[in-house]
Amino acid sequence: MASSINRDFLTEKDKKWLEETVESVAKKEGNVSRTRLYDLLWSYLAVKKAIKNSKEIKITYTLFDINENMGYINLVGEKIEFADGKLFKEVGRLATNFEVYPKLNGTVEMNFTFHGFRLAKGVN
């Protein structure tokens, strides 16, 4: 697992959910990097923690729907406010790229995209 990640804000419930979800997805998918899964799922929790108005924002994560090597965290809302810039930066450090753009319905949409989930054959 990524040992340099800040785990201070995680509750015991969060840690349990992280570990269990990583294992569950890894078992189902087969040749997938547990480290990269942890990066995305940790980032999902970090984004929820960092956002001030999280109840007004739709925050989801998606794995492997566009292609099998990619996942993303998606946020949609009228105003997305990060009260913790350090966590925002940490998520950005783990993500492959970031984008935010306006939508026609008065909201903005934001994506943190993560690549590099698939392992070379023979690697665990």
Place this chain on the structure above:
Amino acid sequence: MKRIIKCYDDVAAEVIEAANDRFKPLFKINELRLDIFKQYCRAIDSIIDECEGEVIIVEVDEDDSTVKVSIECPDITLDTNKHVFYQLAERANSLTFEKTENEEWVCASFVFPSLWERAF
């Protein structure tokens, strides 16, 4: 030829000077904080250039004297995880994304710590 707006020289300097006139004599600008803020402004200039933004707005909060810098861009895309945008976010008290008033662009606002300290 498109005029290039500089965050500090063209926008922030005047706003900060006006705020300073309101805050004195009880408060004065901390020169070190101002130097750091100028560095933030140079980073904002590079982001505006990269995102093809056109608007920079600087406001000083009357209650807590924090400095809010807002930029308006068609969208914001960061293709590297070491982008200066993240370094600015880390140094801000808060970072907000919303649509612009004309609802066509994205407005990103950084709220930076106050530049002022007690004068005595």
